Amino acid sequence: xxxxxxxxxxxxxxxxxxxxxxxxxxxxxxxxxxxxxxxxxxxxxxxxxxxxxxxxxxxxxxxxxxxxxxxxxxxxxxxxxxxxxxxxxxxxxxxxxxxxxxxxxxxxxxxxxxxxxxxxxxxxxxxxxxxxxxxxxxxxxxxxxxxxxxxxxxxxxxxxxxxxxxxxxxxxxxxxxxxxxxxxxxxxxxxxxxxxxxxxxxxxxxxxxxxxxxxxxxxxxxxxxxxxxxxxxxxxxxxxxxxxxxxxxxxxxxxxxxxxxxxxxxxxxxxxxxxxxxxxxxxxxxxxxxxxxxxxxxxxxxxxxxxxxxxxxxxxx
Numbered sequence: 124x125x126x127x128x129x130x131x132x133x134x135x136x137x138x139x140x141x142x143x144x145x146x147x148x149x150x151x152x153x154x155x156x157x158x159x160x161x162x163x164x165x166x167x168x169x170x171x172x173x174x175x176x177x178x179x180x181x182x183x184x185x186x187x188x189x190x191x192x193x194x195x196x197x198x199x200x201x202x203x204x205x206x207x208x209x210x211x212x213x214x215x216x217x218x219x220x221x222x223x224x225x226x227x228x229x230x231x232x233x234x235x236x237x238x239x240x241x242x243x244x245x246x247x248x249x250x251x252x253x254x255x256x257x258x259x260x261x262x263x264x265x266x267x268x269x270x271x272x273x274x275x276x277x278x279x280x281x282x283x284x285x286x287x288x289x290x291x292x293x294x295x296x297x298x299x300x301x302x303x304x305x306x307x308x309x310x311x312x313x314x315x316x317x318x319x320x321x322x323x324x325x326x327x328x329x330x331x332x333x334x335x336x337x338x339x340x341x342x343x344x345x346x347x348x349x350x351x352x353x354x355x356x357x358x359x360x361x362x363x364x365x366x367x368x369x370x371x372x373x374x375x376x377x378x379x380x381x382x383x384x385x386x387x388x389x390x391x392x393x394x395x396x397x398x399x400x401x402x403x404x405x406x407x408x409x410x411x412x413x414x415x416x417x418x419x420x421x422x423x424x425x426x427x428x429x430x431x432x433x434x435x436x437x438x439x440x
Contacts, residue, residue: 136161141240143251147221148258150237152228154214162223168193168216176214176225183316187327191218194259196320198266199273199313200229208273208306210313213266215259219331222255224262232265256332260339263321267346270314274353277306281360288368296368304361311354318347385440389430393423 136158140149151158159173172193175181186193194215199208211230216223228234239246250261280303287296325340396419434440 139237141237141247143240143247145220146251146255146258148237148240148251149221149223151223151225152234154225158225162216166216166221166223167191172216179212181212181214183320185320185324185327191216192327192331194320194324196263196266197313197317198230199270199310201273201276206302208277208309208313210309215262217255217259217328217331219255222258222262230266230269232269233262236262236265253334254332256328256330256336257334259328259331260336260343263324264339264343267321267343267350270350271346273310274350274357277303277310277357278353280306281357281364284364288364288371300361300365300368303357304365307354307357307361311351311358314347314351314354318344318351321347381439385434389427392426392430396422396426 137153137155138149138151138158138161140147142148154176156177159176162168163170163173167190169186169188172186175193175195181195183197184195192215194217196213196215197210198213200211201207202209211227213230213233214225224233224237226233236246236250240250241247250258280299284296284299284303287299321340322344325336329336431440
């Protein structure tokens with residue numbers, strides 16, 4: 124068995140490399156201009172590709188050159204503090220005997236895979252033995268699978284919102300729906316350009332691997348399509364939940380307005396009666412009677428009863 128060589132590059136650089144056989148994996152977390160300068164001095168990379176590694180708005184793509192490929196991927200990560208799904212960029216240089224990954228260290232599957240290859244002989248042999256193309260497949264496959272738990276988390280949150288919508292005592296539902304909608308939109312914005320990149324990747328790396336990866340990449344494309352279909356479904360569900368909440372909120376508002384209107388309508392004639400008898404003017408037999416208050420009260424009760432009876436006959440209440 125080939126003995127692996129693991130080395131930490133210069134102290135001031137965030138560069139780690141792992142060599143097994145004739146294949147080297149260089150991993151750079153949090154790349155800066157110093158790391159890209161190091162790559163420029165040691166590899167035949169185009170300056171524009173090195174600049175793209177530091178760009179925050181670079182779209183996923185594949186740049187093909189004679190001696191290497193330059194790839195840019197975006198994968199979603201969930202920000203617990205902001206409670207929103209954001210995207211993290213991974214830049215990859217891949218040649219026949221090397222693969223270089225540049226990322227911020229936010230994608231746990233990529234970090235974990237590199238650590239596994241460092242400490243575990245079987246993992247190293249499994250991932251390195253079939254060439255750089257197969258190692259690239261293993262990296263992307265893990266990152267694609269990492270999207271599924273995030274998708275499932277969104278689905279779980281949607282189920283919770285469905286329960287809350289029909290509970291009149293729960294507040295803040297509109298905010299939760301808006302947060303979910305933002306997550307789905309951000310997730311879709313991340314996955315959409317990735318579908319084309321991953322779908323066209325296998326023919327371009329065919330020369331960099333010792334085995335046929337058509338079936339493997341076909342399975343990975345199926346996973347990406349499954350994620351996209353799930354996001355489409357969640358998008359429709361969230362729109363339906365938003366419409367349902369708006370409808371229920373409107374019905375509740377209408378119910379409150381109906382009750383308030385009935386109360387105001389019932390009180391209106393009573394207010395008129397009270398105003399008339401409250402004037403400082405003798406009103407026939409009621410003017411000097413000690414029972415005038417009782418008479419007014421009975422008149423108000425009769426009016427209330429007649430109005431409620433009328434509303435009931437009209438099926439307004």
